[in-house]
Amino acid sequence: MDKGTKIRTIVLAVALLNQFLTAFGFSTIPGTSEEQYLFISTVFTAVTSITAWFKNNYVTAKGVKQKEVLQKHGLTKVK
Template identity: 70%
Template sequence: MIKMDKGTVIRTIVLAVALINQFLVGFGLYEIPGTEQDQTAVISGVFTFVATGIAWFKNNYVTAKGKKQKEVLRKEGLTKSK
């Protein structure tokens, strides 16, 4: 069984909820109470954009520190090298 850290699990769940929410809003199956349909679409879109950005950024080596970490992992044979 693959053990994931708590942060990865939380980011994955939030991303899944955001994508499901976006799907429902896109097909008119969900509306946030107290908002109009256009507002619901905007709120849902922003939520999905933010969740996707955070999930992508945290799970990839995009910072200088992350690139150094990836290089150490590669040198130690702990990651696939391309």
């Protein structure tokens, strides 16, 4: 996995954990009302999920090979 994929995966895991805690009534941001926290948590999870979905993540062995072929032929950014 490349660095970007790892970062997006970790941030998505944090967002999903936060959403899980919110569903059970735990607020991890001190000083916010329940409505504010729910809004912030939902927006954070939505943005993170969309970003992780939108990016072309090469996670599987087949995906890594595809990325190598694309890079070899100059069809993607080299990272």
